[in-house]
Amino acid sequence: MTGAFKAAMVGPTGVGKTTLLTAVLTETEGILDGLPMKVATDEETEFRVNDHLKQLRKALAAKEFHPGALTNTQVMSVYDVSLRVLDAESLDIPFSLLDFPGGWMDPAVRKGAMGAADGWPRCVAHIQESVMLLVPIDAAVLMEARTPAHRAARTERLGLVDVERTAREWARVRNERPDEPAVLVLAPLKCEKYFDDNGGDNGFDGGQLRREVRSLYDKVITEVRKQATNSPIRVLYAPIDTYGCVELAEAFWRPDAKGELELDAFYRFRGNPPEVRVKAAATVMQELCRMIVHAQDAAERERAVPLHERADLLQQRKNEHKGILGTLVYHLSGEGRAVDRKLDEARLGIEGVARRREQLQDAVARLAGKPNDPRVEEW
Numbered sequence: 001m002t003g004a005f006k007a008a009m010v011g012p013t014g015v016g017k018t019t020l021l022t023a024v025l026t027e028t029e030g031i032l033d034g035l036p037m038k039v040a041t042d043e044e045t046e047f048r049v050n051d052h053l054k055q056l057r058k059a060l061a062a063k064e065f066h067p068g069a070l071t072n073t074q075v076m077s078v079y080d081v082s083l084r085v086l087d088a089e090s091l092d093i094p095f096s097l098l099d100f101p102g103g104w105m106d107p108a109v110r111k112g113a114m115g116a117a118d119g120w121p122r123c124v125a126h127i128q129e130s131v132m133l134l135v136p137i138d139a140a141v142l143m144e145a146r147t148p149a150h151r152a153a154r155t156e157r158l159g160l161v162d163v164e165r166t167a168r169e170w171a172r173v174r175n176e177r178p179d180e181p182a183v184l185v186l187a188p189l190k191c192e193k194y195f196d197d198n199g200g201d202n203g204f205d206g207g208q209l210r211r212e213v214r215s216l217y218d219k220v221i222t223e224v225r226k227q228a229t230n231s232p233i234r235v236l237y238a239p240i241d242t243y244g245c246v247e248l249a250e251a252f253w254r255p256d257a258k259g260e261l262e263l264d265a266f267y268r269f270r271g272n273p274p275e276v277r278v279k280a281a282a283t284v285m286q287e288l289c290r291m292i293v294h295a296q297d298a299a300e301r302e303r304a305v306p307l308h309e310r311a312d313l314l315q316q317r318k319n320e321h322k323g324i325l326g327t328l329v330y331h332l333s334g335e336g337r338a339v340d341r342k343l344d345e346a347r348l349g350i351e352g353v354a355r356r357r358e359q360l361q362d363a364v365a366r367l368a369g370k371p372n373d374p375r376v377e378e379w
Contacts, residue, residue: 004080004094007132007288008123010166012159013102015136016189019242020281021079021097022052027282028081031370042080049079056243060274065246065267076100076119078126095288098126105162127166128173132183132288135163135220139188139239140265142212143205144251153253153261160216167220171227178231181291184224185284186217188239192270193248195375198241198279199270206375209239214379221379235379238284244277245269283373 009017026049028039041049059065079097100123101116103109110116127133141158145151155161167184174182192198194205214237224233249268256262 004096005288005291006096006098006126006130007134008098008127008130008170009134009136010105010127010163011102011136012105012157012162015102015138015158016242017099017102017136018048018052018077020134020136020187020189020240021099022049023240023242023278023281024097024285025049025079025081026053027278028285031282031286036086038084038086040082040084045079045081048077056276060245060269060276063269063274065269074101075115076123096126098123098130102159105159105166127170130170131181131291132185133167133170134185134187134284135167135217137186137188137213137217138263139191139194139209140248140251141263142188142216143194143209144248144253144263144265149261150253153263154216156260157262158216160220164220164223168223168227171224171233174233175228175230180231181234182228182231183234183236183287183291184221185236185238185287186213186220187284188213189242190246190248190267191239191280192241192244192246195239195241195279197374198244198277200247206239210237210377213237213239236284236287237377237379238280238373239375240281240284241277241279242281244279245271245274280373280375283376286370286372 009021011017025039025041025045032038077099079099081095081097083093083095100119101113104113104116104120104123110120137158141154145154171182171184174180188209191206191209192200192203194203194209196203221235224235246267247270248265250266252264253261254264
């Protein structure tokens with residue numbers, strides 16, 4: 001793998017991909033509390049996240065929450081982030097998170113979508129190179145389906161056919177890279193109504209949400225595992241409170257312009273004043289961090305190999321039998337001093353790699369020591 005470690009999100013338009021990405025990035029700092037690490041973003045990523053947070057802050061001030069007011073993604077966007085060790089700025093672990101219009105996954109929609117002709121091939125390339133595939137799921141669409149017609153409609157609203165196809169193609173490519181880690185994350189969003197562990201007092205449907213995700217996304221899981229015969233892909237279930245202070249109040253199914261059912265969801269703030277408390281998004285980022293640091297540790301080990309080989313060759317040249325004339329030339333020509341200097345440089349390089357590896361191993365141990373959110377399960 002070259003360049004940044006990549007993750008991609010696949011889900012329908014309006015499911016909340018940008019909101020989830022913002023939650024993941026902002027919660028990263030919580031994961032790293034007490035660790036000698038920090039998160040650095042490029043200027044464009046910082047702007048995107050900050051703009052989204054401003055929109056949310058306005059909603060909090062007005063105490064009126066309308067999901068549609070938080071701008072949906074209209075173009076392909078890549079969030080570039082680096083995980084850095086504080087006392088070793090050169091130890092930089094870059095990763096990028098892909099966000100794109102969910103409609104692009106549908107060939108019929110993509111055909112006439114602005115920017116899709118150039119953007120979609122780049123999305124496909126990013127998805128194929130991603131070590132993590134995030135599947136955001138609108139929990140309300142999943143849970144508020146009461147009739148057979150509602151349950152049929154949610155298949156379209158969740159983009160299941162497109163998600164299955166994209167996940168299958170991703171897994172097929174991952175199968176060709178057995179030495180790289182890979183994880184599929186099923187992430188229901190806006191779960192505040194269904195749990196009572198984050199400020200709510202009547203959310204007892206977490207078990208039902210889990211069963212619905214397991215049932216409806218069973219084919220996605222099956223397809224991924226069927227394709228990845230050479231490179232097992234882990235599956236993570238992570239139900240997320242995207243805001244923590246916004247709770248579903250009412251939901252109504254109604255026909256859209258094409259006569260197909262869609263869900264109108266109405267939300268209310270809880271708490272006075274309402275306070276954003278994202279839950280479980282940090283666990284998703286922790287998983288990605290573990291994969292990144294683990295893979296980087298392996299890369300540091302590989303990088304040390306040529307340094308050791310160079311040092312061995314230099315030592316062999318120094319120790320080899322050169323004869324009287326050869327020894328005289330070796331020293332008088334300056335080769336002896338040059339070999340000694342290069343030996344010192346090689347040893348310093350090996351020691352530097354070892355120090356960086358120790359820092360990484362320490363970070364891995366600390367990250368691994370932080371417990372996952374109790375909601376999160378590995379399937």
